[in-house]
Amino acid sequence: MAERLYREIGQKIRLEIEKSALQVGDKLPTERVYAELFGVSRTLVREAFIMLEIEDLIEVRKGSGSYLKNTLSSQTSLPEISDVGPFEMLQARQVLESAIAAQAALSITKADIQKLQETLALEGAELNSVEKANSADREFHLLIAKATQNTLLLDTATRLWEMRDSNPMWHQLHARIKDSSYHGQWIDDHKDILTQLKKRSESGARQAMWQHLENVKQTLFALSDTEAPDFDGYIFAQPNKS
Amino acid sequence: MAERLYREIGQKIRLEIEKSALQVGDKLPTERVYAELFGVSRTLVREAFIMLEIEDLIEVRKGSGSYLKNTLSSQTSLPEISDVGPFEMLQARQVLESAIAAQAALSITKADIQKLQETLALEGAELNSVEKANSADREFHLLIAKATQNTLLLDTATRLWEMRDSNPMWHQLHARIKDSSYHGQWIDDHKDILTQLKKRSESGARQAMWQHLENVKQTLFALSDTEAPDFDGYIFAQPNKS
DNA sequence: CAGTTAAAATTGGCATACCAAATTTAGGTT
Protein backbone atom coordinates (compact mmCIF):
# COMPACT_ATOMS: atom_id res chain seq x y z
CA MET A 1 0.00 0.00 0.00
CA ALA A 2 1.72 3.11 -1.26
CA GLU A 3 -0.94 5.41 0.04
CA ARG A 4 -0.26 8.55 1.94
CA LEU A 5 -0.40 7.75 5.62
CA TYR A 6 -2.63 10.61 6.68
CA ARG A 7 -5.46 9.11 4.67
CA GLU A 8 -5.11 5.85 6.51
CA ILE A 9 -5.15 7.65 9.85
CA GLY A 10 -8.18 9.65 8.73
CA GLN A 11 -10.01 6.45 7.91
CA LYS A 12 -9.12 4.97 11.28
CA ILE A 13 -10.45 8.09 12.98
CA ARG A 14 -13.70 7.73 11.07
CA LEU A 15 -14.02 4.19 12.36
CA GLU A 16 -13.30 5.37 15.90
CA ILE A 17 -16.01 8.00 15.58
CA GLU A 18 -18.41 5.30 14.51
CA LYS A 19 -17.39 2.89 17.25
CA SER A 20 -17.83 5.48 19.99
CA ALA A 21 -21.18 6.55 18.52
CA LEU A 22 -20.37 10.25 18.62
CA GLN A 23 -23.21 12.65 17.88
CA VAL A 24 -23.06 15.87 15.90
CA GLY A 25 -21.65 18.58 18.15
CA ASP A 26 -19.79 16.16 20.38
CA LYS A 27 -16.15 16.74 21.12
CA LEU A 28 -13.61 14.41 19.59
CA PRO A 29 -10.61 13.00 21.45
CA THR A 30 -7.65 15.34 21.12
CA GLU A 31 -4.97 15.02 18.49
CA ARG A 32 -2.57 13.78 21.15
CA VAL A 33 -4.93 10.99 22.17
CA TYR A 34 -5.29 9.69 18.65
CA ALA A 35 -1.54 10.02 18.11
CA GLU A 36 -0.85 7.76 21.07
CA LEU A 37 -3.71 5.42 20.16
CA PHE A 38 -2.38 4.85 16.66
CA GLY A 39 1.28 5.09 17.63
CA VAL A 40 2.08 7.94 15.28
CA SER A 41 3.10 11.56 15.68
CA ARG A 42 0.59 14.29 16.30
CA THR A 43 1.55 15.80 12.95
CA LEU A 44 -0.04 12.90 11.13
CA VAL A 45 -3.19 13.04 13.19
CA ARG A 46 -3.33 16.75 12.51
CA GLU A 47 -3.09 16.10 8.77
CA ALA A 48 -5.86 13.54 9.06
CA PHE A 49 -7.96 16.13 10.91
CA ILE A 50 -7.38 18.58 8.07
CA MET A 51 -8.63 15.94 5.67
CA LEU A 52 -11.77 15.38 7.73
CA GLU A 53 -12.23 19.12 8.12
CA ILE A 54 -12.14 19.66 4.38
CA GLU A 55 -14.63 16.83 3.98
CA ASP A 56 -16.80 18.86 6.35
CA LEU A 57 -17.02 16.02 8.84
CA ILE A 58 -15.39 17.83 11.76
CA GLU A 59 -14.64 21.35 12.90
CA VAL A 60 -11.37 22.29 14.56
CA ARG A 61 -11.22 25.06 17.16
CA LYS A 62 -7.88 26.31 18.40
CA GLY A 63 -7.35 25.86 22.13
CA SER A 64 -10.67 24.14 22.51
CA GLY A 65 -10.75 20.91 20.56
CA SER A 66 -12.33 19.31 17.53
CA TYR A 67 -16.03 18.67 17.15
CA LEU A 68 -18.19 16.44 15.01
CA LYS A 69 -19.90 18.66 12.46
CA ASN A 70 -21.80 16.13 10.35
CA THR A 71 -23.01 12.60 10.63
CA LEU A 72 -20.94 9.90 9.05
CA SER A 73 -23.98 8.74 7.10
CA SER A 74 -24.27 12.14 5.45
CA GLN A 75 -20.75 11.58 4.16
CA THR A 76 -22.35 10.08 1.08
CA SER A 77 -19.56 8.67 -0.93
CA LEU A 78 -20.67 9.62 -4.38
CA PRO A 79 -20.36 6.72 -6.78
CA GLU A 80 -16.91 6.76 -8.29
CA ILE A 81 -17.19 8.17 -11.75
CA SER A 82 -15.23 5.33 -13.24
CA ASP A 83 -17.65 2.85 -11.71
CA VAL A 84 -20.52 4.23 -13.74
CA GLY A 85 -20.71 2.90 -17.25
CA PRO A 86 -21.48 5.10 -20.24
CA PHE A 87 -24.86 3.52 -20.81
CA GLU A 88 -26.03 3.97 -17.27
CA MET A 89 -24.88 7.55 -17.54
CA LEU A 90 -26.76 8.09 -20.79
CA GLN A 91 -29.89 6.63 -19.30
CA ALA A 92 -29.68 9.04 -16.38
CA ARG A 93 -29.17 11.93 -18.77
CA GLN A 94 -32.14 10.78 -20.81
CA VAL A 95 -34.43 10.74 -17.80
CA LEU A 96 -33.19 13.96 -16.24
CA GLU A 97 -32.38 16.12 -19.24
CA SER A 98 -35.70 15.39 -20.93
CA ALA A 99 -37.47 16.57 -17.80
CA ILE A 100 -35.26 19.65 -17.66
CA ALA A 101 -35.97 20.41 -21.30
CA ALA A 102 -39.70 20.13 -20.64
CA GLN A 103 -39.38 22.61 -17.80
CA ALA A 104 -37.20 24.91 -19.90
CA ALA A 105 -39.91 25.08 -22.55
CA LEU A 106 -42.09 26.84 -20.00
CA SER A 107 -39.64 29.47 -18.89
CA ILE A 108 -37.34 30.01 -21.86
CA THR A 109 -36.78 33.59 -23.02
CA LYS A 110 -36.03 35.07 -26.43
CA ALA A 111 -32.48 35.74 -25.32
CA ASP A 112 -32.05 32.08 -24.38
CA ILE A 113 -33.34 31.01 -27.77
CA GLN A 114 -30.98 33.41 -29.44
CA LYS A 115 -28.00 31.94 -27.60
CA LEU A 116 -29.10 28.42 -28.42
CA GLN A 117 -29.28 29.29 -32.10
CA GLU A 118 -25.76 30.72 -32.03
CA THR A 119 -24.43 27.61 -30.33
CA LEU A 120 -26.20 25.40 -32.82
CA ALA A 121 -24.62 27.32 -35.70
CA LEU A 122 -21.25 26.85 -34.03
CA GLU A 123 -21.82 23.12 -33.84
CA GLY A 124 -22.40 22.99 -37.57
CA ALA A 125 -19.33 25.07 -38.30
CA GLU A 126 -17.00 23.05 -36.11
CA LEU A 127 -17.76 19.62 -37.48
CA ASN A 128 -14.09 18.97 -38.19
CA SER A 129 -12.77 19.91 -34.77
CA VAL A 130 -13.79 17.23 -32.30
CA GLU A 131 -12.89 19.33 -29.32
CA LYS A 132 -14.86 22.38 -30.34
CA ALA A 133 -17.86 20.40 -31.49
CA ASN A 134 -17.94 18.61 -28.19
CA SER A 135 -17.71 21.83 -26.24
CA ALA A 136 -20.54 23.35 -28.30
CA ASP A 137 -22.59 20.23 -27.66
CA ARG A 138 -22.11 20.63 -23.94
CA GLU A 139 -22.90 24.32 -24.17
CA PHE A 140 -26.16 23.60 -25.96
CA HIS A 141 -27.38 21.22 -23.30
CA LEU A 142 -26.34 23.41 -20.39
CA LEU A 143 -27.99 26.47 -21.92
CA ILE A 144 -31.26 24.57 -21.85
CA ALA A 145 -30.79 23.79 -18.18
CA LYS A 146 -29.97 27.43 -17.57
CA ALA A 147 -33.20 28.44 -19.28
CA THR A 148 -35.17 26.83 -16.47
CA GLN A 149 -33.82 29.62 -14.26
CA ASN A 150 -33.46 27.07 -11.53
CA THR A 151 -30.04 26.84 -9.89
CA LEU A 152 -30.41 23.22 -8.88
CA LEU A 153 -31.51 22.05 -12.29
CA LEU A 154 -28.52 23.75 -13.87
CA ASP A 155 -26.34 22.29 -11.16
CA THR A 156 -27.68 18.80 -11.80
CA ALA A 157 -27.11 19.03 -15.54
CA THR A 158 -23.61 20.40 -14.98
CA ARG A 159 -22.76 17.49 -12.71
CA LEU A 160 -23.87 14.99 -15.31
CA TRP A 161 -21.69 16.60 -17.96
CA GLU A 162 -18.72 16.83 -15.67
CA MET A 163 -19.03 13.13 -15.01
CA ARG A 164 -19.23 12.43 -18.69
CA ASP A 165 -16.14 14.48 -19.43
CA SER A 166 -14.10 12.82 -16.73
CA ASN A 167 -15.16 9.28 -17.55
CA PRO A 168 -12.35 7.48 -19.36
CA MET A 169 -14.77 4.88 -20.68
CA TRP A 170 -16.73 7.52 -22.47
CA HIS A 171 -13.67 9.01 -24.08
CA GLN A 172 -12.82 5.62 -25.52
CA LEU A 173 -16.19 5.42 -27.16
CA HIS A 174 -16.15 9.01 -28.26
CA ALA A 175 -12.83 8.57 -30.01
CA ARG A 176 -14.48 6.10 -32.38
CA ILE A 177 -17.15 8.55 -33.37
CA LYS A 178 -15.11 11.51 -34.41
CA ASP A 179 -14.76 10.62 -38.06
CA SER A 180 -18.24 9.28 -38.45
CA SER A 181 -21.31 11.14 -39.59
CA TYR A 182 -23.17 10.84 -36.33
CA HIS A 183 -22.52 14.42 -35.42
CA GLY A 184 -24.73 15.47 -38.29
CA GLN A 185 -27.55 13.35 -36.91
CA TRP A 186 -27.12 14.88 -33.49
CA ILE A 187 -27.20 18.39 -34.85
CA ASP A 188 -30.51 17.57 -36.47
CA ASP A 189 -31.69 16.33 -33.06
CA HIS A 190 -30.64 19.61 -31.53
CA LYS A 191 -32.58 21.48 -34.18
CA ASP A 192 -35.68 19.49 -33.28
CA ILE A 193 -35.23 20.30 -29.63
CA LEU A 194 -34.81 23.98 -30.35
CA THR A 195 -37.95 23.94 -32.50
CA GLN A 196 -39.98 22.53 -29.64
CA LEU A 197 -38.50 25.03 -27.20
CA LYS A 198 -39.43 27.87 -29.54
CA LYS A 199 -42.99 26.58 -29.58
CA ARG A 200 -42.80 26.43 -25.80
CA SER A 201 -44.10 22.90 -26.03
CA GLU A 202 -43.42 21.09 -22.80
CA SER A 203 -44.15 17.59 -24.05
CA GLY A 204 -42.51 18.33 -27.40
CA ALA A 205 -39.26 19.39 -25.79
CA ARG A 206 -39.35 16.39 -23.48
CA GLN A 207 -39.81 13.98 -26.35
CA ALA A 208 -37.25 15.65 -28.59
CA MET A 209 -34.59 15.51 -25.88
CA TRP A 210 -35.51 11.92 -25.05
CA GLN A 211 -35.25 10.91 -28.69
CA HIS A 212 -31.93 12.70 -29.06
CA LEU A 213 -30.37 10.77 -26.21
CA GLU A 214 -32.01 7.60 -27.46
CA ASN A 215 -30.17 8.12 -30.73
CA VAL A 216 -26.91 8.69 -28.90
CA LYS A 217 -27.47 5.49 -26.95
CA GLN A 218 -28.16 3.51 -30.12
CA THR A 219 -25.05 4.85 -31.77
CA LEU A 220 -22.79 4.07 -28.88
CA PHE A 221 -24.37 0.68 -28.43
CA ALA A 222 -23.71 -0.22 -32.04
CA LEU A 223 -20.12 0.95 -31.81
CA SER A 224 -19.35 -0.81 -28.55
CA ASP A 225 -21.10 -3.96 -29.74
CA THR A 226 -19.06 -4.37 -32.87
CA GLU A 227 -15.71 -3.03 -31.84
CA ALA A 228 -15.37 -3.01 -28.08
CA PRO A 229 -16.31 -6.17 -26.24
CA ASP A 230 -14.92 -4.68 -23.01
CA PHE A 231 -18.14 -2.85 -22.19
CA ASP A 232 -20.13 -5.97 -21.46
CA GLY A 233 -20.45 -5.27 -17.80
CA TYR A 234 -21.95 -1.91 -18.47
CA ILE A 235 -24.63 -2.91 -20.89
CA PHE A 236 -27.95 -3.76 -19.35
CA ALA A 237 -31.56 -3.89 -20.35
CA GLN A 238 -32.76 -0.50 -21.49
CA PRO A 239 -36.37 0.33 -20.74
CA ASN A 240 -38.32 1.85 -23.58
CA LYS A 241 -40.16 5.09 -23.70
CA SER A 242 -43.89 4.53 -23.89
CA MET B 1 -9.84 36.77 10.25
CA ALA B 2 -9.94 33.76 12.50
CA GLU B 3 -9.45 31.30 9.70
CA ARG B 4 -7.03 28.47 9.78
CA LEU B 5 -3.79 29.49 8.10
CA TYR B 6 -3.42 26.48 5.85
CA ARG B 7 -6.56 27.48 4.00
CA GLU B 8 -5.13 30.89 3.31
CA ILE B 9 -1.91 29.36 2.03
CA GLY B 10 -3.90 26.93 -0.09
CA GLN B 11 -5.80 29.78 -1.67
CA LYS B 12 -2.56 31.65 -2.37
CA ILE B 13 -1.17 28.56 -4.05
CA ARG B 14 -4.28 28.35 -6.21
CA LEU B 15 -3.68 31.93 -7.30
CA GLU B 16 -0.04 31.15 -8.05
CA ILE B 17 -1.09 28.17 -10.17
CA GLU B 18 -3.39 30.45 -12.09
CA LYS B 19 -0.80 33.21 -12.51
CA SER B 20 1.83 30.85 -13.83
CA ALA B 21 -0.72 29.24 -16.18
CA LEU B 22 0.17 25.69 -15.21
CA GLN B 23 -1.35 22.90 -17.29
CA VAL B 24 -2.65 19.57 -16.08
CA GLY B 25 0.28 17.25 -15.53
CA ASP B 26 2.77 20.05 -14.95
CA LYS B 27 4.99 19.99 -11.91
CA LEU B 28 4.34 22.48 -9.16
CA PRO B 29 7.06 24.38 -7.32
CA THR B 30 8.26 22.39 -4.31
CA GLU B 31 6.89 22.82 -0.83
CA ARG B 32 10.14 24.54 0.16
CA VAL B 33 9.78 27.11 -2.60
CA TYR B 34 6.27 28.06 -1.56
CA ALA B 35 7.34 28.13 2.08
CA GLU B 36 10.02 30.71 1.31
CA LEU B 37 7.73 32.60 -1.07
CA PHE B 38 5.02 33.04 1.54
CA GLY B 39 7.42 33.31 4.48
CA VAL B 40 5.97 30.37 6.39
CA SER B 41 7.20 26.95 7.40
CA ARG B 42 7.07 24.00 5.07
CA THR B 43 4.62 22.35 7.47
CA LEU B 44 1.95 24.87 6.54
CA VAL B 45 2.59 24.51 2.84
CA ARG B 46 2.36 20.77 3.28
CA GLU B 47 -1.00 21.15 4.99
CA ALA B 48 -2.18 23.37 2.15
CA PHE B 49 -1.03 20.72 -0.32
CA ILE B 50 -3.06 18.14 1.56
CA MET B 51 -6.09 20.39 1.23
CA LEU B 52 -5.55 20.75 -2.51
CA GLU B 53 -4.92 17.03 -2.80
CA ILE B 54 -8.23 16.21 -1.13
CA GLU B 55 -9.94 18.67 -3.43
CA ASP B 56 -8.42 16.58 -6.21
CA LEU B 57 -6.59 19.57 -7.66
CA ILE B 58 -3.07 18.22 -7.26
CA GLU B 59 -1.29 14.92 -6.78
CA VAL B 60 1.66 14.53 -4.42
CA ARG B 61 4.41 12.01 -5.11
CA LYS B 62 7.06 11.32 -2.52
CA GLY B 63 10.59 12.06 -3.66
CA SER B 64 9.36 13.44 -6.95
CA GLY B 65 7.17 16.45 -6.46
CA SER B 66 3.59 17.61 -6.77
CA TYR B 67 1.68 17.76 -10.00
CA LEU B 68 -1.42 19.52 -11.25
CA LYS B 69 -4.16 16.92 -11.57
CA ASN B 70 -7.18 18.99 -12.59
CA THR B 71 -7.91 22.38 -14.04
CA LEU B 72 -8.86 25.15 -11.71
CA SER B 73 -12.03 25.72 -13.71
CA SER B 74 -13.19 22.17 -13.03
CA GLN B 75 -13.17 23.06 -9.35
CA THR B 76 -16.87 23.79 -9.67
CA SER B 77 -18.12 25.51 -6.60
CA LEU B 78 -21.57 24.09 -6.10
CA PRO B 79 -24.19 26.65 -5.20
CA GLU B 80 -24.25 27.17 -1.47
CA ILE B 81 -27.19 25.29 -0.05
CA SER B 82 -28.31 28.24 1.99
CA ASP B 83 -28.49 30.35 -1.16
CA VAL B 84 -31.17 28.12 -2.63
CA GLY B 85 -34.66 28.87 -1.43
CA PRO B 86 -37.16 26.18 -0.49
CA PHE B 87 -39.38 26.92 -3.46
CA GLU B 88 -36.60 26.73 -5.99
CA MET B 89 -35.63 23.47 -4.36
CA LEU B 90 -39.15 22.10 -4.53
CA GLN B 91 -39.43 23.04 -8.16
CA ALA B 92 -36.24 21.16 -8.93
CA ARG B 93 -37.53 18.15 -7.03
CA GLN B 94 -40.79 18.33 -8.93
CA VAL B 95 -39.05 18.30 -12.29
CA LEU B 96 -36.47 15.65 -11.44
CA GLU B 97 -38.35 13.35 -9.11
CA SER B 98 -41.36 13.10 -11.40
CA ALA B 99 -39.04 12.02 -14.19
CA ILE B 100 -37.36 9.54 -11.88
CA ALA B 101 -40.73 8.15 -10.80
CA ALA B 102 -41.72 7.68 -14.43
CA GLN B 103 -38.54 5.74 -15.06
CA ALA B 104 -39.02 3.72 -11.89
CA ALA B 105 -42.44 2.60 -13.11
CA LEU B 106 -40.69 0.78 -15.94
CA SER B 107 -38.12 -1.08 -13.89
CA ILE B 108 -39.72 -1.53 -10.48
CA THR B 109 -39.73 -5.03 -8.97
CA LYS B 110 -42.13 -6.76 -6.62
CA ALA B 111 -39.57 -6.49 -3.85
CA ASP B 112 -39.35 -2.72 -4.37
CA ILE B 113 -43.11 -2.42 -4.17
CA GLN B 114 -43.10 -4.49 -1.01
CA LYS B 115 -40.58 -2.16 0.63
CA LEU B 116 -42.51 0.89 -0.47
CA GLN B 117 -45.66 -0.49 1.12
CA GLU B 118 -43.87 -1.10 4.39
CA THR B 119 -42.47 2.42 4.39
CA LEU B 120 -45.89 3.83 3.63
CA ALA B 121 -47.37 1.94 6.57
CA LEU B 122 -44.61 3.34 8.76
CA GLU B 123 -45.49 6.86 7.66
CA GLY B 124 -49.06 6.36 8.78
CA ALA B 125 -48.00 4.89 12.10
CA GLU B 126 -45.54 7.64 12.93
CA LEU B 127 -47.81 10.61 12.42
CA ASN B 128 -47.06 11.92 15.88
CA SER B 129 -43.30 11.76 15.66
CA VAL B 130 -42.09 14.47 13.31
CA GLU B 131 -38.64 13.03 13.05
CA LYS B 132 -39.70 9.51 12.18
CA ALA B 133 -42.39 10.65 9.76
CA ASN B 134 -39.86 12.81 8.00
CA SER B 135 -37.36 10.01 7.77
CA ALA B 136 -40.01 7.66 6.38
CA ASP B 137 -40.94 10.34 3.86
CA ARG B 138 -37.36 10.53 2.70
CA GLU B 139 -37.11 6.77 2.59
CA PHE B 140 -40.19 6.52 0.39
CA HIS B 141 -38.82 8.94 -2.18
CA LEU B 142 -35.36 7.43 -2.24
CA LEU B 143 -36.71 3.90 -2.62
CA ILE B 144 -38.39 5.05 -5.80
CA ALA B 145 -35.11 6.40 -7.11
CA LYS B 146 -33.46 3.15 -6.17
CA ALA B 147 -36.07 1.23 -8.14
CA THR B 148 -34.72 2.76 -11.34
CA GLN B 149 -31.61 0.64 -10.73
CA ASN B 150 -29.58 3.56 -11.97
CA THR B 151 -26.80 4.73 -9.70
CA LEU B 152 -26.81 8.29 -10.97
CA LEU B 153 -30.55 8.73 -10.60
CA LEU B 154 -30.37 7.51 -7.02
CA ASP B 155 -27.38 9.77 -6.47
CA THR B 156 -29.25 12.75 -7.86
CA ALA B 157 -32.29 12.15 -5.66
CA THR B 158 -30.08 11.66 -2.63
CA ARG B 159 -28.33 14.95 -3.27
CA LEU B 160 -31.64 16.78 -3.44
CA TRP B 161 -32.76 15.34 -0.12
CA GLU B 162 -29.45 16.07 1.52
CA MET B 163 -29.80 19.65 0.46
CA ARG B 164 -33.30 19.79 1.83
CA ASP B 165 -32.25 18.39 5.16
CA SER B 166 -29.36 20.78 5.55
CA ASN B 167 -31.27 23.86 4.51
CA PRO B 168 -32.15 25.93 7.58
CA MET B 169 -34.84 27.77 5.66
CA TRP B 170 -36.66 24.53 5.06
CA HIS B 171 -36.53 23.52 8.69
CA GLN B 172 -38.19 26.79 9.62
CA LEU B 173 -41.05 26.04 7.30
CA HIS B 174 -41.24 22.43 8.30
CA ALA B 175 -41.54 23.33 11.96
CA ARG B 176 -44.83 25.06 11.21
CA ILE B 177 -46.29 21.98 9.60
CA LYS B 178 -45.73 19.43 12.28
CA ASP B 179 -49.01 19.90 14.08
CA SER B 180 -51.07 20.39 10.97
CA SER B 181 -52.96 17.76 9.04
CA TYR B 182 -50.91 18.09 5.89
CA HIS B 183 -49.07 14.89 6.54
CA GLY B 184 -52.29 13.02 5.97
CA GLN B 185 -52.67 14.64 2.58
CA TRP B 186 -49.12 13.73 1.69
CA ILE B 187 -49.60 10.14 2.68
CA ASP B 188 -52.57 9.99 0.35
CA ASP B 189 -50.30 11.40 -2.37
CA HIS B 190 -47.81 8.66 -1.66
CA LYS B 191 -50.56 6.08 -1.98
CA ASP B 192 -51.43 7.46 -5.40
CA ILE B 193 -47.82 7.28 -6.48
CA LEU B 194 -47.52 3.70 -5.30
CA THR B 195 -50.72 2.77 -7.13
CA GLN B 196 -49.31 4.10 -10.39
CA LEU B 197 -46.01 2.32 -9.81
CA LYS B 198 -47.86 -0.93 -9.23
CA LYS B 199 -49.62 -0.44 -12.55
CA ARG B 200 -46.19 0.27 -14.05
CA SER B 201 -47.69 3.36 -15.59
CA GLU B 202 -44.92 5.70 -16.64
CA SER B 203 -47.08 8.75 -17.22
CA GLY B 204 -49.24 7.93 -14.20
CA ALA B 205 -46.27 7.81 -11.89
CA ARG B 206 -44.89 11.01 -13.37
CA GLN B 207 -48.15 12.86 -12.85
CA ALA B 208 -48.73 11.49 -9.36
CA MET B 209 -45.27 12.55 -8.23
CA TRP B 210 -45.69 15.95 -9.87
CA GLN B 211 -49.03 16.47 -8.18
CA HIS B 212 -47.62 15.42 -4.82
CA LEU B 213 -44.87 18.01 -4.96
CA GLU B 214 -47.32 20.54 -6.29
CA ASN B 215 -49.37 19.99 -3.14
CA VAL B 216 -46.29 20.39 -0.98
CA LYS B 217 -45.48 23.63 -2.78
CA GLN B 218 -48.98 24.95 -2.26
CA THR B 219 -48.92 24.11 1.41
CA LEU B 220 -45.59 25.74 2.02
CA PHE B 221 -46.56 28.72 -0.05
CA ALA B 222 -49.68 29.25 2.02
CA LEU B 223 -47.78 28.91 5.26
CA SER B 224 -44.95 31.22 4.27
CA ASP B 225 -47.38 33.72 2.80
CA THR B 226 -49.44 34.10 5.93
CA GLU B 227 -46.87 33.65 8.63
CA ALA B 228 -43.40 34.18 7.29
CA PRO B 229 -42.81 37.32 5.24
CA ASP B 230 -39.08 36.59 5.27
CA PHE B 231 -39.26 34.27 2.30
CA ASP B 232 -40.13 36.97 -0.20
CA GLY B 233 -36.85 36.72 -1.99
CA TYR B 234 -37.36 33.07 -2.63
CA ILE B 235 -40.82 33.15 -4.09
CA PHE B 236 -40.99 33.43 -7.83
CA ALA B 237 -43.40 32.64 -10.59
CA GLN B 238 -44.16 28.93 -10.69
CA PRO B 239 -44.80 27.44 -14.11
CA ASN B 240 -47.75 25.12 -14.36
CA LYS B 241 -47.87 21.58 -15.50
CA SER B 242 -49.74 21.20 -18.77
C1' DC C 1 30.59 6.93 -27.43
C1' DA C 2 26.83 4.05 -25.16
C1' DG C 3 25.38 1.84 -21.44
C1' DT C 4 25.62 0.91 -16.52
C1' DT C 5 26.11 1.86 -11.86
C1' DA C 6 26.73 4.35 -7.81
C1' DA C 7 26.97 8.57 -5.45
C1' DA C 8 24.91 13.11 -4.72
C1' DA C 9 21.14 16.18 -4.72
C1' DT C 10 16.25 16.94 -4.61
C1' DT C 11 11.81 16.28 -2.69
C1' DG C 12 8.21 14.77 0.12
C1' DG C 13 7.33 12.02 4.91
C1' DC C 14 7.33 12.08 9.63
C1' DA C 15 8.58 13.34 14.42
C1' DT C 16 9.89 16.44 18.14
C1' DA C 17 9.76 20.81 20.38
C1' DC C 18 8.02 25.08 21.46
C1' DC C 19 4.20 28.80 20.90
C1' DA C 20 -0.47 30.80 21.58
C1' DA C 21 -5.35 30.62 22.25
C1' DA C 22 -8.98 28.74 25.03
C1' DT C 23 -10.52 26.51 28.97
C1' DT C 24 -10.40 25.05 33.52
C1' DT C 25 -9.15 25.50 38.14
C1' DA C 26 -7.88 27.79 42.45
C1' DG C 27 -7.84 31.56 45.23
C1' DG C 28 -9.40 35.72 46.92
C1' DT C 29 -13.04 39.34 47.72
C1' DT C 30 -17.56 40.78 48.90
Place this chain on the structure above:
DNA sequence: AACCTAAATTTGGTATGCCAATTTTAACTG
Protein backbone atom coordinates in the same frame (compact mmCIF):
# COMPACT_ATOMS: atom_id res chain seq x y z
C1' DA D 1 -22.22 31.27 48.94
C1' DA D 2 -21.56 34.15 44.68
C1' DC D 3 -18.61 36.42 41.95
C1' DC D 4 -14.47 37.93 39.96
C1' DT D 5 -9.54 37.28 38.77
C1' DA D 6 -5.38 35.10 37.61
C1' DA D 7 -2.58 31.17 37.34
C1' DA D 8 -2.25 26.47 35.64
C1' DT D 9 -3.70 23.27 32.29
C1' DT D 10 -5.37 21.76 28.05
C1' DT D 11 -5.52 22.04 23.17
C1' DG D 12 -4.56 23.28 18.64
C1' DG D 13 -0.74 26.19 15.71
C1' DT D 14 3.72 26.58 13.76
C1' DA D 15 8.63 25.80 13.06
C1' DT D 16 12.78 23.01 12.74
C1' DG D 17 15.27 18.85 11.88
C1' DC D 18 16.18 14.45 10.26
C1' DC D 19 14.53 10.30 7.40
C1' DA D 20 13.34 7.86 2.98
C1' DA D 21 11.96 7.65 -1.80
C1' DT D 22 13.04 9.49 -6.15
C1' DT D 23 15.54 11.77 -9.49
C1' DT D 24 19.64 13.59 -11.31
C1' DT D 25 24.42 13.64 -11.99
C1' DA D 26 28.96 11.74 -12.49
C1' DA D 27 32.04 8.22 -12.80
C1' DC D 28 33.21 3.89 -14.70
C1' DT D 29 33.34 0.13 -18.08
C1' DG D 30 32.95 -2.09 -22.49
